[in-house]
Amino acid sequence: MFIEIEPQSAVPIYLQLANQIMEGVANGQLPPGSPLPSGRAFAADLGMNMHTVNKAYHYLEEKKMIEIIPKKGVFIHSNALRKATEEEKQRIEQELRPILAEAICLQLEKEEMEKMIERTIRNIQEGAK
Amino acid sequence: MFIEIEPQSAVPIYLQLANQIMEGVANGQLPPGSPLPSGRAFAADLGMNMHTVNKAYHYLEEKKMIEIIPKKGVFIHSNALRKATEEEKQRIEQELRPILAEAICLQLEKEEMEKMIERTIRNIQEGAK
């Protein structure tokens, strides 16, 4: 599990971390039940603050992607790979909407959009090479 | 052109405004060359501050979606509807990536993803009913 953080990105580093963990879940590198490093250890490893790792963890906990068990550790949620609820689908759709609006303006045809998605999905799953 | 702002959303209101203007461009309600309200008038109309509208305008200007002509007004960029550059495609792909990672975890199959996209695109274009 390789984490790469871009400190000067517009994306907050706690979100970068959370997103890359979620990619690990998506590509099978982090199967349900897998332990994640302790907040302190991860922070030391990544050269960031414990509280920042904690923020990423709680962000993922809210998404039910991980389980935080006090005094024990942090683990990939046993039900991390599951069928999306209607609420989750709507949230994804809302996140997709402004991107699609721009894509329409930039004349990205449906086919090209699908190619882009397939390529990105393949790229995410390649993380588990 | 109806603008609806959710003040208590996690999305900054200047971004909500910019996104909805971009939807107007996408669905043809705001064709290239169309004038947009002045910063002051728009702010008064939407019940927000002039500087906030200005921020949305400059955000869209950076995306080359609108043209801000000092002392004259704000207009939809003459080339707002264009072919995406390679740089723009890469940016869209980067924005898409974390959403797709979550979609994989939530077992959204490629077909369902495509349906969701088609539905959202239709929804955007319905704004011009």
Add this chain to the structure above:
DNA sequence: CTCTTGTTCTATTTACTGTAGAACAGTTGT
């Protein structure tokens, strides 16, 4: 000449981001 335009400036408040250090209480391994 007057109104409107976008721009620029200062100012203030609020929230978010990130770091920092300390203390607490329960778990784990020896």
Add this chain to the structure above:
DNA sequence: ACAACTGTTCTACAGTAAATAGAACAAGAG
């Protein structure tokens, strides 16, 4: 029993972004 480690909680600080507010400026439009 002991030491090390766990997530939690608390205070604190600095930096930035978001949003509002008011004022002034210079140039275009009628």
